[in-house]
Amino acid sequence: MSFMSSEQSRRDAFKLAGLAGLSLLVASPALATPEEVASAIGKAYGDRKFASGKIKMDVPEIAENGLVVPINVEVESPMTDADYVKAVHVYAEGNPLPNVISYKFTPACGKASASARMRLAQTQDVVCVAEMSDGSLYKAKATIKVTIGGCGG
Amino acid sequence: MISKREFLQATAAASAMLLGSGLGPLGKVAAQQRLTQADILRFDPLGALTILYVADTHAQLMPLHFREPSVNLGVGEARGLPPHITDDEFRKHFQIAAGSADAFALTSDDFTALARNYGRMGGMDRVAALIGAVRAERGDNNVLLLDGGDTWQGSWTSLKTGAQDMVDVMSQLKVDAMVGHWEFTYGADRVMEIAKNAPFAFLAQNIRDNEWQEPVFEGRKMFERGGAKIAVIGQALPRTAVANPRWMFPKWEFGIREEDLQKQVEEARADGASVVVLLSHNGFDVDRKLASRVKGIDVILTAHTHDAMPGLIRVGETVLVATGSHAKFVSRLDIDVKAGKVAGVRFKLMPVFSDAIAPNAAMAALIAKVRAPFAAELARPIGKTESLLYRRGNFNGPFDDLICDAMLAERDAEIALSPGFRWGGTLLPGDTISWEHVTNATAITYPNCYRIQMTGRQLKEVLEDVADNIFHPDPYFQGGGDMVRLGGMGYSIDVSGPMGSRISGMTHLKSGKPIDAARTYTVAGWASVNENTQGPPIWDVIAAYVARTGSVSIAPNSAVRVTGA
Amino acid sequence: MSTKPIGKVRLQSQAKAGEIIEVKTLIAHEMESGQRKDASGQVIPRKIINRFTAAFNGKPVFEAEWYPSVSSNPYQSFFFKAVESGEFAFTWKDDDGSEYVTKSKLTVA
Numbered sequence: 001m002s003f004m005s006s007e008q009s010r011r012d013a014f015k016l017a018g019l020a021g022l023s024l025l026v027a028s029p030a031l032a033t034p035e036e037v038a039s040a041i042g043k044a045y046g047d048r049k050f051a052s053g054k055i056k057m058d059v060p061e062i063a064e065n066g067l068v069v070p071i072n073v074e075v076e077s078p079m080t081d082a083d084y085v086k087a088v089h090v091y092a093e094g095n096p097l098p099n100v101i102s103y104k105f106t107p108a109c110g111k112a113s114a115s116a117r118m119r120l121a122q123t124q125d126v127v128c129v130a131e132m133s134d135g136s137l138y139k140a141k142a143t144i145k146v147t148i149g150g151c152g153g
Numbered sequence: 154m155i156s157k158r159e160f161l162q163a164t165a166a167a168s169a170m171l172l173g174s175g176l177g178p179l180g181k182v183a184a185q186q187r188l189t190q191a192d193i194l195r196f197d198p199l200g201a202l203t204i205l206y207v208a209d210t211h212a213q214l215m216p217l218h219f220r221e222p223s224v225n226l227g228v229g230e231a232r233g234l235p236p237h238i239t240d241d242e243f244r245k246h247f248q249i250a251a252g253s254a255d256a257f258a259l260t261s262d263d264f265t266a267l268a269r270n271y272g273r274m275g276g277m278d279r280v281a282a283l284i285g286a287v288r289a290e291r292g293d294n295n296v297l298l299l300d301g302g303d304t305w306q307g308s309w310t311s312l313k314t315g316a317q318d319m320v321d322v323m324s325q326l327k328v329d330a331m332v333g334h335w336e337f338t339y340g341a342d343r344v345m346e347i348a349k350n351a352p353f354a355f356l357a358q359n360i361r362d363n364e365w366q367e368p369v370f371e372g373r374k375m376f377e378r379g380g381a382k383i384a385v386i387g388q389a390l391p392r393t394a395v396a397n398p399r400w401m402f403p404k405w406e407f408g409i410r411e412e413d414l415q416k417q418v419e420e421a422r423a424d425g426a427s428v429v430v431l432l433s434h435n436g437f438d439v440d441r442k443l444a445s446r447v448k449g450i451d452v453i454l455t456a457h458t459h460d461a462m463p464g465l466i467r468v469g470e471t472v473l474v475a476t477g478s479h480a481k482f483v484s485r486l487d488i489d490v491k492a493g494k495v496a497g498v499r500f501k502l503m504p505v506f507s508d509a510i511a512p513n514a515a516m517a518a519l520i521a522k523v524r525a526p527f528a529a530e531l532a533r534p535i536g537k538t539e540s541l542l543y544r545r546g547n548f549n550g551p552f553d554d555l556i557c558d559a560m561l562a563e564r565d566a567e568i569a570l571s572p573g574f575r576w577g578g579t580l581l582p583g584d585t586i587s588w589e590h591v592t593n594a595t596a597i598t599y600p601n602c603y604r605i606q607m608t609g610r611q612l613k614e615v616l617e618d619v620a621d622n623i624f625h626p627d628p629y630f631q632g633g634g635d636m637v638r639l640g641g642m643g644y645s646i647d648v649s650g651p652m653g654s655r656i657s658g659m660t661h662l663k664s665g666k667p668i669d670a671a672r673t674y675t676v677a678g679w680a681s682v683n684e685n686t687q688g689p690p691i692w693d694v695i696a697a698y699v700a701r702t703g704s705v706s707i708a709p710n711s712a713v714r715v716t717g718a
Numbered sequence: 719m720s721t722k723p724i725g726k727v728r729l730q731s732q733a734k735a736g737e738i739i740e741v742k743t744l745i746a747h748e749m750e751s752g753q754r755k756d757a758s759g760q761v762i763p764r765k766i767i768n769r770f771t772a773a774f775n776g777k778p779v780f781e782a783e784w785y786p787s788v789s790s791n792p793y794q795s796f797f798f799k800a801v802e803s804g805e806f807a808f809t810w811k812d813d814d815g816s817e818y819v820t821k822s823k824l825t826v827a
Contacts, residue, residue: 060408061629064394068363068789070406079799095787096753103796104781108774110738110799114782115366117789119751123652145630147395148618365728365742366795 034125040091040098041129050139055088055130057142066120066146071100074113075130075138079105085112087131094124120146188254188271188509194286199499200489202379203291204430205284208301208456209478211335211576212311212319213593214520216273216507218579219479220543221461223261226648226718229626231438236460236475247463258481258504259461265541265581271506275480277322278512278520279505283483284326285513295379300328300353301456301476302389302434306335307576309592310527315339318523320347325519330354330374334390334397334434334457338598341402356387356432358417363406373417381428381490384421386414386450388433390457392632395622398599398682409439409629411447418449427493430454437475438628444468451495452486457633459545459575463502472498478576481505531589536699538586540707543579544594547623548715549638551707552577552594556691557640558707559698560677564604564688567661568612568642570678573619573635586705591695595679600690602679609668612676613656616644621652636713642668643712650717662712723747725810725820732825733800741772741780742795745810745818751786767818769811770794774824775804800826 058072075085084107090100105112112130120126123145130138227237238246240262249255257267258274288296300323305316316339323331330353336344348355348370358372373386390396391409414431421429431450433440436457444453445468453473461477476484482502489497524531542552549557553571560569577594580586607615615637622632626649636646645658659668668674679691699705728742745767752764770782770792780796798806803826810818 058412061627062392062395062632064399064406064408070363070366092787097751097786099785100787101785102783104778104783105796106779108777108779108799108801109797111797113797114780115793115795116782116784117793119787119789143630145621145625147622147632148615364744364793366793 034093036098041089041127044089045129045137048137050129050137052139054138055128055140057126057128057140059126059142059144061143062145062147063120066122068117069120069144070115070117071126072113072115073103073128074111077112077132079107079110079112081107082133084133085130086133088112088114089129089131090118091127091129092118092120092124093127094122095120100126120144122146188506190282190286190510193503193506193509194283194290196485196487196501197499198291199487199497200379201295202381202383202428202488202490203287203296204383204452204454204484204486204488205287205296205298206301206454206474206476206484206486207280207480207482208434208454208476209303209459209576210275210277210480211303211307211478212305212316212596213275213308213479213578214277214310214318214322214524216276216279217479217593218268218273218581219275219481220264220541220545220579221259221261222546224546224548224715225460226547226624226715227438228624228648229628231441231628234441235464235466236437236458236462249463254504254506255463258506259463264543264579268579268581272508274507275505276507276512277326277480278514278517279507279510280480280483281326281513281516282510283503283505287485297376297378297383297385298326298328299385299430299432299454300331301432301454302332303335303456303478303576304331306338307593307596309531309589309596310524312592312596312598313527314523315343316347320351321523322516322519324352325516328353329376330356330385330387330432332356332387332389332432332434332456334393337389337393337402337405338397339401340598341405344402354385354387356385357389358386358413359388359391359408359410361406362404364404366406369405372413373421375421375424375426379488379490381488382424382426383428383430384418384424384426385430385432386417386421388414388431388435390434390436390633391439396633398684400684401598409435409443411443414443415447415449418447422449425493427490428452428488428495436628436631436633437473438631440473441466441468442628444471444473452488452498454484461502465498465500472500474500476502479578531587531592533588534585535588535591535696536586536702537704538580538584538706539582539704541579541582542584542586542705542707544577545575545635547573547635548713549710551710552580553638554640554707554710555699555705556594556695557638559695560602560679560691561640563694563698564602564677565675566604566641566677567663567674568607568676569638569640570615570676571638571640572680573623573637574680575635586699588692588696591692591699595690595692595695597680599680599682599686600692601681601686602677602688602691602694603681603686604675604677604688606673607676608671608673609659610670612642612668612674613659613670616656616659617653620646620648620655624648624655625652639712643714645714645716647717648715655717658714660712722816723810723818725808725818727806727808727820727822729798729806729822729824731823732827735801735826737800738797739800739824740795741798741806742793743770743772743808743820744791744793746791747810747812749784749786749788749790749792753786765813767792767810767812769809771809771811772796772798773807773809774798775802776807779806800824802826
């Protein structure tokens with residue numbers, strides 16, 4: 001008998017052992033795979049290249065509640081008419097639908113930083129892509145663990 | 154993170170100047186001699202400022218035995234570094250003689266024999282006596298007394314009084330500031346009520362309301378002692394909402410919040426702080442990593458992981474203090490402040506040997522008063538133990554085995570799950586098990602002992618998840634606590650394996666058969682973080698079992714096989 | 719939803735010229751993802767707020783497109799560089815076509 005895990009089993013185990021508090025987030029058995037996220041990003045950007053740096057993601061290492069995971073994204077930029085961050089897109093690789101949020105910034109923001117709260121179905125990497133006014137693209141990712149918790153002491 | 158080279162330097166430094174053991178290396182003859190209060194207090198003072206520090210007392214007002222862990226594994230970069238060394242290795246590192254008073258206080262082997270020789274440790278009246286003596290020596294205006302949290306929970310009296318007993322004791326001790334973790338399991342309203350009214354500050358820079366992301370508590374407080382300004386920043390257990398029932402504080406969000414902490418440090422310096430102290434319930438490995446990333450902290454007073462170390466650990470310009478638990482130790486840190494900066498520190502971990510210290514009479518009276526309504530109940534004998542009963546360690550201890558045996562028998566279960574709590578006293582062979590002993594290991598606000606059906610697959614998921622919370626190589630991804638304790642089931646664990654593949658060889662002990670992923674097992678457990686968990690409180694389950702058994706004997710547990718350490 | 723949700727906003731009412739201020743917003747909404755099933759196994763239809771916009775004196779400043787992975791009772795914060803006095807208009811656009819609007823004044827000294 002194999003111990004290959006399914007996401008359903010995992011959630012049920014959490015609820016039962018009550019070490020858990022994770023309630024049912026999604027009924028869909030199909031979770032987005034890294035390939036699907038890549039294709040979601042691919043669809044938007046084709047084969048354009050991403051640079052690294054400039055993006056600072058502030059997310060918890062461990063989600064306290066998979067249904068409400070805070071995420072702040074801040075992109076380094078002078079935010080002038082000549083040089084600003086046009087957009088930031090957030091993708092969750094392990095969610096049934098990988099798109100989370102797309103922001104459009106303007107120089108009037110003064111600072112390209114925004115906070116929101118997202119649902120995460122499981123432990124995964126969250127990816128952010130920033131589009132600058134000169135057309136260049138930046139990408140960053142952060143791992144967020146969705147755990148059953150309990151036993152802390 | 155600290156490199157191997159830095160570690161060696163730190164070790165050398167510890168040997169050369171940072172070693173602040175209570176009694177220092179002692180020969181066997183000296184070790185057998187009677188300890189005195191003067192020995193414990195002896196200290197060559199430095200500068201004008203003294204910080205006194207206690208943490209993780211877990212509401213223990215009375216002297217007790219508490220055996221330090223024999224298994225305390227470090228993973229990732231913490232592997233093999235203090236505090237992840239035990240017994241012989243620990244004594245070698247800190248230059249402690251086997252069989253000495255310090256060996257008894259700080260290591261685990263030969264515990265029963267040494268306990269009979271050196272007696273109990275702790276007792277808040279003894280702690281008060283040491284604090285009073287240091288204040289008398291240094292002057293009240295030069296001493297700052299800080300509490301690292303996990304102070305309000307862990308006893309029947311704290312549970313029954315909603316922590317009022319501990320708040321009264323802390324007030325009388327004149328604690329200046331504290332931080333929290335188990336405190337939050339009294340619920341948001343009670344914590345706020347105490348925080349608002351207590352004479353000490355309740356600090357936590359890393360808690361936000363989850364509606365508007367605004368701070369719930371004061372993040373830091375400035376004190377003036379020894380002619381210097383000292384900023385104390387509070388850091389609550391970042392994983393409280395994962396480790397404990399979130400529904401008890403549903404509007405609070407925790408986290409490490411390094412950047413906010415860095416801002417706090419910078420603001421404190423801008424406000425003129427000569428000394429910046431982080432009063433932290435992060436746990437040692439998280440604090441060690443944090444010290445390498447957040448700049449400008451002079452001292453981190455660590456807690457949560459219950460480590461007691463008779464020397465400071467240095468990371469860059471920051472020193473880390475680990476003061477132990479259950480009121481076994483009081484840390485003294487003298488700081489020499491020159492030109493608005495820390496010019497030197499001197500440290501001693503003072504062991505609270507109960508028989509060597511004359512209790513502070515006023516505190517003894519207060520303790521007697523808060524315990525009086527419960528005294529008869531606490532003293533009620535339930536049974537006896539033939540075995541040494543302790544809990545602390547990464548895997549099952551005999552007290553956990555007793556709890557699991559009780560759940561298997563009283564709840565008619567095939568498998569029992571018991572949380573890896575680090576707190577709870579130790580009983581010696583021959584000791585009577587009283588109501589106080591049972592509740593010292595179980596007194597929590599969510600005690601219900603549930604009984605459910607779980608498949609083998611689900612059991613594996615739970616073990617894997619908890620294992621990752623303890624053995625993730627990056628401490629920022631660890632959740633706190635020791636490994637969940639198992640009754641009725643054995644398993645192997647590769648602590649250095651990746652998430653999801655550390656656990657193997659799960660065996661149903663009674664039948665000797667492998668756990669079947671598809672089969673359903675009846676499982677009993679307690680301390681569920683789910684709201685409205687059904688079942689009798691765990692202390693009643695244990696008391697019923699112990700009363701029926703009469704004399705408890707726990708066989709050595711070989712059901713957990715550990716590799717990769 | 720029987721009653722129309724009202725967007726709540728927190729920001730300072732006064733700012734110095736050139737000051738960058740944080741704007742925090744919150745609205746009560748279930749953000750039904752369209753991914754859940756009810757007890758009878760029927761998919762619960764998607765109903766989310768799919769767009770949040772902020773304009774100042776009629777000029778768009780910031781916009782967020784929200785997908786079903788955004789949590790219920792969505793929170794959104796962003797920054798704004800205060801240059802002149804005026805009024806913010808915050809608009810939340812629901813899947814059902816409804817728009818919820820909240821306005822806030824800012825005085826720049």
